[in-house]
Amino acid sequence: xxxxxxxxxxxxxxxxxxxxxxxxxxxxxxxxxxxxxxxxxxxxxxxxxxxxxxxxxxxxxxxxxxxxxxxxxxxxxxxxxxxxxxxxxxxxxxxxxxxxxxxxxxxxxxxxxxxxxxxxxxxxxxxxxxxxxxxxxxxxxxxxxxxxxxxxxxxxxxxxxxxxxxxxxxxxxxxxxxxxxxxxxxxxxxxxxxxxxxxxxxxxxxxxxxxxxxxx
Amino acid sequence: xxxxxxxxxxxxxxxxxxxxxxxxxxxxxxxxxxxxxxxxxxxxxxxxxxxxxxxxxxxxxxxxxxxxxxxxxxxxxxxxxxxxxxxxxxxxxxxxxxxxxxxxxxxxxxxxxxxxxxxxxxxxxxxxxxxxxxxxxxxxxxxxxxxxxxxxxxxxxxxxxxxxxxxxxxxxxxxxxxxxxxxxxxxxxxxxxxxxxxxxxxxxxxxxxxxxxxxx
Numbered sequence: 001x002x003x004x005x006x007x008x009x010x011x012x013x014x015x016x017x018x019x020x021x022x023x024x025x026x027x028x029x030x031x032x033x034x035x036x037x038x039x040x041x042x043x044x045x046x047x048x049x050x051x052x053x054x055x056x057x058x059x060x061x062x063x064x065x066x067x068x069x070x071x072x073x074x075x076x077x078x079x080x081x082x083x084x085x086x087x088x089x090x091x092x093x094x095x096x097x098x099x100x101x102x103x104x105x106x107x108x109x110x111x112x113x114x115x116x117x118x119x120x121x122x123x124x125x126x127x128x129x130x131x132x133x134x135x136x137x138x139x140x141x142x143x144x145x146x147x148x149x150x151x152x153x154x155x156x157x158x159x160x161x162x163x164x165x166x167x168x169x170x171x172x173x174x175x176x177x178x179x180x181x182x183x184x185x186x187x188x189x190x191x192x193x194x195x196x197x198x199x200x201x202x203x204x205x206x207x208x209x210x211x212x213x214x215x216x
Numbered sequence: 217x218x219x220x221x222x223x224x225x226x227x228x229x230x231x232x233x234x235x236x237x238x239x240x241x242x243x244x245x246x247x248x249x250x251x252x253x254x255x256x257x258x259x260x261x262x263x264x265x266x267x268x269x270x271x272x273x274x275x276x277x278x279x280x281x282x283x284x285x286x287x288x289x290x291x292x293x294x295x296x297x298x299x300x301x302x303x304x305x306x307x308x309x310x311x312x313x314x315x316x317x318x319x320x321x322x323x324x325x326x327x328x329x330x331x332x333x334x335x336x337x338x339x340x341x342x343x344x345x346x347x348x349x350x351x352x353x354x355x356x357x358x359x360x361x362x363x364x365x366x367x368x369x370x371x372x373x374x375x376x377x378x379x380x381x382x383x384x385x386x387x388x389x390x391x392x393x394x395x396x397x398x399x400x401x402x403x404x405x406x407x408x409x410x411x412x413x414x415x416x417x418x419x420x421x422x423x424x425x426x427x428x429x430x431x432x
Contacts, residue, residue: 003382003383004351004353004382004383005381005382005383005386006378006379006380007379008377009276009277009376012275015390018390019389019390020274020277020390021275022389022390022391023379023386023390023392024271024274024277024376025271026390026391026394027279027381027392028248028269028271028279029250029269029394029401030248030400030401030411031246031247032244032245032246051271052270052272053244053245053270054247054269054280055247055268056268056364056366056369057240057284057367057369058236058237058241059228059233059236059240059367060225060366060367061225061228061236061240061243062366062367063243063244064282066272066280068273090245093414096414096415096417097417097426100417100426101420101426104420104421104422104424105421115422124222136243136245138243143366144364144366146362148272148360150272150276150278150360150373151272151273153272155371157364159225162223162224163223163224163239163243164220164222165220165221166219166220166221167220173234173238174237174239175238175239175242175404175405176239176403176404178242178246179403179409183246184414185245185246187392187395187411188391188392189391190391190417190418190429191391191413191415191416191417192415192416192417193395193412193413195246195403195412196410196412197409198312198409198410199313199407200404200407200408201312201313201407201408202406203406204316204317204318204319204320205320206320206321206322206326206331210313210316213406
């Protein structure tokens with residue numbers, strides 16, 4: 001690896017805007033990326049890719065996400081607020097190109113399910129649409145919507161109320177093998193990656209050596 | 217892939233607590249994972265692994281993270297509040313076991329730098345310690361601390377004020393090649409993964425086919 005290059009906030013201001021955006025979007029590391037499915041309550045569906053998910057807590061099971069400033073109107077955020085429900089659908093090697101295409105600015109009346117060919121799946125009377133092609137699907141109920149005043153973004157906190165995972169991806173201890181489920185990760189604004197597990201490590205304690213917890 | 221198994225929130229309550237925690241921590245997908253370096257302002261350093269980072273915005277460059285409820289006292293959060301600064305240091309294949317070890321509950325006066333053998337690096341007069349072994353290092357200034365009342369967690373929003381990245385990992389368009397920087401990702405509570413890039417995709421537009429932006 002070559003020498004390190006150093007940027008300060010003031011250097012970013014001198015950069016071409018989109019270059020700085022790409023740089024900053026890259027710095028946080030590999031990110032969760034998934035498709036958010038919503039409906040407007042009148043049968044119109046919406047599907048959009050997001051990479052700003054974060055774990056907030058397990059009991060109750062809460063997941064957060066960040067929405068960019070409005071206007072322009074954000075169909076997904078609108079539908080989430082209007083209906084109170086959405087789905088989070090993992091992206092895999094077979095669907096990541098279609099998933100990326102949902103980031104195009106389509107007219108409001110156009111469903112990204114239709115233009116990408118990804119299929120709507122409704123189940124368990126959950127009102128928001130799941131993505132049939134996703135191996136891991138979550139049904140979420142909105143709990144909180146908070147304005148982040150520092151840059152006019154919005155944080156939505158939702159409770160995971162429905163979980164669908166392939167039976168053979170769930171371990172006895174609750175760990176879900178995302179690699180076996182073919183879930184991908186992303187970096188920056190446009191890079192998609194599959195993964196190779198290095199190891200699962202034992203619960204860390206002082207003065208105790210970390211070991212692998214994978215049964216050989 | 218076998219049939220899907222379905223859980224509802226009520227099923228989680230019947231599960232062994234740690235199993236449910238592991239399951240919920242797995243569902244959001246692959247996560248950013250990095251070491252947060254702080255000092256208490258009296259020369260005592262602290263280093264701790266986190267996997268709850270999320271991009272909030274590029275201009276100003278903001279990154280968020282979630283802290284679990286206190287008490288018990290969280291040394292990293294304490295130091296962040298007291299000093300106003302922290303570092304985020306990417307984890308790589310050579311350091312992930314040591315990084316995982318920082319999650320053990322050490323006494324307040326013990327530095328995780330010392331027990332893990334990871335090295336402190338101070339530079340550019342930044343008051344918080346960087347991890348020498350990290351290829352990508354960020355210096356962060358605290359901007360906001362927000363209580364998330366729904367489960368007593370805390371969100372900290374920081375501005376990225378110092379960026380150190382290997383020269384050969386930065387593309388002309390601002391994209392940072394995290395794979396080349398050997399940055400790892402994590403899933404669940406204890407699983408670490410390296411990545412294989414599938415592709416970088418073009419900016420999505422309606423009625424235009426997605427193409428690769430990687431120059432061959």
